[in-house]
Amino acid sequence: MGFMEQLKFNSDGLIPAIVQDASTNQILMQAYMNKDTIQKTLESGRATFWSRSRGEVWVKGETSGHYMMVKEILVDCDADSLIIMCEPAGPACHTGHKTCFYRKIEGDSLVDVKEEPNSRDILERLMAVTEDRKKNPKEGSYTNYLFNKGEDKILKKVGEEAAEVVIAGKNRSKEEISYETADLLYHLTVMLADNGMTWDDIYNELEKRR
Numbered sequence: 001m002g003f004m005e006q007l008k009f010n011s012d013g014l015i016p017a018i019v020q021d022a023s024t025n026q027i028l029m030q031a032y033m034n035k036d037t038i039q040k041t042l043e044s045g046r047a048t049f050w051s052r053s054r055g056e057v058w059v060k061g062e063t064s065g066h067y068m069m070v071k072e073i074l075v076d077c078d079a080d081s082l083i084i085m086c087e088p089a090g091p092a093c094h095t096g097h098k099t100c101f102y103r104k105i106e107g108d109s110l111v112d113v114k115e116e117p118n119s120r121d122i123l124e125r126l127m128a129v130t131e132d133r134k135k136n137p138k139e140g141s142y143t144n145y146l147f148n149k150g151e152d153k154i155l156k157k158v159g160e161e162a163a164e165v166v167i168a169g170k171n172r173s174k175e176e177i178s179y180e181t182a183d184l185l186y187h188l189t190v191m192l193a194d195n196g197m198t199w200d201d202i203y204n205e206l207e208k209r210r
Contacts, residue, residue, distance in 0.1 A: 004035055008080040014050060017082040019060075019092065022071045023124045023200075028092035029100040031060075033082065038073075045069055045135045047084050066090030069128040087128035087198075123199045126186065130193045146190050154194055157187045 009015050014032040021028055031049040033041070037057055040048040044059075047068035051058040061067035068086040075082055093100040103110045133143040146154050161184040168176040192198060 003075075004038070006079055007038075007075065008078065009034065012052075014052070015080065015082060017049065017084050019047060019068060019084045019086060021121075022085040022087055023121055026099055027101055028068075028086075028088060028098070029060075031058075041070055041073070041084075046132065047086055060092075061089060064090065064094070066092070067128065067132050068092070069131050087124050087131070089125055089128040089132065123185065123189065126189050127193065127198050130189050131198075134193055143190060146187075147194065151191075151194055154187065154191050158184070158191050161187050 007015055013034045015034070015038075016030060017033045018030050019028045020026065032052060033048075034050045037048045037050050040057065040059075047060045047070050049058045049060060050056075059067075067089045068084070069089070071085045071087060073082055073084055088098075091098050093102065095102070098115060102113055102115065104113050130143055133141050134147055137144045137147075146157065161180065164180040165177070165184050168180040189199070192201070
């Protein structure tokens with residue numbers, strides 16, 4: 001018996017799915033999936049749901065570009081709900097909030113939860129976009145240009161950008177260092193994705209050296 005037959009869908013053929021950030025464990029949103037959208041999610045790597053209001057397949061981020069690259073799908077003990085662990089390429093909520101759960105009950109009112117500005121997950125978001133470009137090429141994308149050219153081109157760019165960082169450091173220019181380091185990190189991200197790796201592999205290595 002395949003896994004689909006073990007899942008318990010409701011009378012409409014749907015199963016609830018909670019989407020969670022794989023890096024921070026923050027809950028991002030809740031939606032519904034059916035057999036077709038689960039299969040599409042597994043094939044494309046993009047979180048894909050069934051929109052009950054529109055009655056159609058809904059690829060999260062198709063309009064905004066804030067795709068959610070799925071790392072794994074967890075099933076609860078009763079097999080009647082899912083957790084989608086993902087790397088979001090941007091805010092999960094259509095309001096622009098990082099999570100759809102940005103309000104709380106306070107007294108008899110709903111009030112916004114203060115969101116602290118945080119760009120520390122930028123490498124994870126960059127990796128999510130890069131992995132999506134690798135799986136779902138986009139015409140005119142520079143990232144896809146690099147993937148199409150292959151590892152020699154990618155590694156050449158990494159070397160060039162590393163040299164630019166050295167020059168920037170020698171010039172003692174904070175603006176130049178920031179710009180060139182960002183370029184290097186982007187090209188390193190493409191190189192990691194080209195090798196089937198993520199920034200988690202680098203974080204794990206750094207943890208070993210503590």
